[in-house]
Amino acid sequence: MAKRPLSLSKVYTLLESGAVIMVTTAYKGKSNIMTMSWHTMMDFEPPFVGFVMSDRNYSFGLLRKSRECGINIPTVEIAEKAVACGRIHGGKINKFEKFGLTPGISSIIGVPLIEECYASFECRVADTKMVNKYGFFVVEVVKAWIDKAIKNPQTLHHLGGNNFMVAGKRIQIKSPK
Amino acid sequence: MAKRPLSLSKVYTLLESGAVIMVTTAYKGKSNIMTMSWHTMMDFEPPFVGFVMSDRNYSFGLLRKSRECGINIPTVEIAEKAVACGRIHGGKINKFEKFGLTPGISSIIGVPLIEECYASFECRVADTKMVNKYGFFVVEVVKAWIDKAIKNPQTLHHLGGNNFMVAGKRIQIKSPK
Numbered sequence A, B: 001m002a003k004r005p006l007s008l009s010k011v012y013t014l015l016e017s018g019a020v021i022m023v024t025t026a027y028k029g030k031s032n033i034m035t036m037s038w039h040t041m042m043d044f045e046p047p048f049v050g051f052v053m054s055d056r057n058y059s060f061g062l063l064r065k066s067r068e069c070g071i072n073i074p075t076v077e078i079a080e081k082a083v084a085c086g087r088i089h090g091g092k093i094n095k096f097e098k099f100g101l102t103p104g105i106s107s108i109i110g111v112p113l114i115e116e117c118y119a120s121f122e123c124r125v126a127d128t129k130m131v132n133k134y135g136f137f138v139v140e141v142v143k144a145w146i147d148k149a150i151k152n153p154q155t156l157h158h159l160g161g162n163n164f165m166v167a168g169k170r171i172q173i174k175s176p177k
Helices: A008-015 A058-066 A076-087 B008-015 B058-066 B076-087
Strands: A004-006 A021-027 A030-036 A039-043 A048-052 A068-073 A119-130 A136-146 A156-158 A163-172 B021-027 B030-036 B039-043 B048-052 B068-073 B119-130 B136-146 B156-158 B163-172
Touching (some): A004 A008, A008 A068, A008 A136, A021 A058, A030 A076, A039 B048, A048 A119, A058 A068, A076 A156, A076 A163, A119 B119, B008 B039, B008 B068, B008 B136, B021 B058, B030 B058, B030 B076, B048 B119, B058 B068, B068 B136, B076 B156, B076 B163
Antiparallel strands (some): A004 A136, A021 A030, A021 A068, A039 A048, A039 B039, A048 A136, A068 A119, A119 A136, A163 B163, B021 B030, B021 B068, B039 B048, B068 B119, B119 B136, B156 B163
8 A cells, every 4th residue: 555645734634524543552662553433633734633542551551651653544444453453452462463454664753554544644642631531642643644546435433332334425515605 | 303312321322433513502592503523532421522612613602601512413414504504603693593403402401402413412511621722622411312213324424625424334343253
């Protein structure tokens, strides 16, 4: 998969639909992947994203220490792998190896991205004020990548438990004149 | 549309897909509707939701003063109305009247819900620590309503500008054995 740089001003167009994301983290030779959907845009440009990560998650410690993460957006083609990553505890296993996902090289941060995801964002932690109470991290996207060959990405959207919705038809809604 | 109470433990299943929501607010005889998609679940039960509302929005002042809001989830049937509500500034106009939306009665809070939305949540502001910096409100859902006749709600998901995605097919992804 050949990803090209994406303008930071367009990051929100890929995230505000509420797609499931795979957050990659790494610190001192350990890495992890956490699949989640509790995230929101916080600002357009530079793009700020907020997401909830519990201190029970292995990724939490890696993120706190390195203060960097990748946000990767999977599509339905790798749905089983993405969901499985979210259900297995990290630490003792390397999820890249276990699920046959390819660690992609970041340009700015020291965290692997996920080659099989159609878009990946390199992020730095910007605000931890709500981490203790809600596990809510605010990160700044410092570099964005996209595979522009994927014209209509079939993102995943979580409906609780085993239930997911796959991105359906696209529509345009113009302002009333 | 006949909505019935929904268990608070199920609220996250309706919001974590990232559906467009319509936030209703009211204070001292003024009300407003703001359509948005920058929101995230913050906790399961009681359900906490975080969302971004700019201080340039008319709803911001109403929410700050009343500390209550409705979160209503529209489907594609009212897509044009929902999007138009998000593009017109409140204050001088009553959006319920302008767009032919029906103010529904709340059971706990003093803010109208939207009858035409298939689900509505009554919320109280729980945390304003990130309001000054990001316009990020954390609210607690205190009562939830759903029209259970809508089995497969075609929610809207924003992709920036005029572009929206309509909820597509549902799939189940079970854990690996």
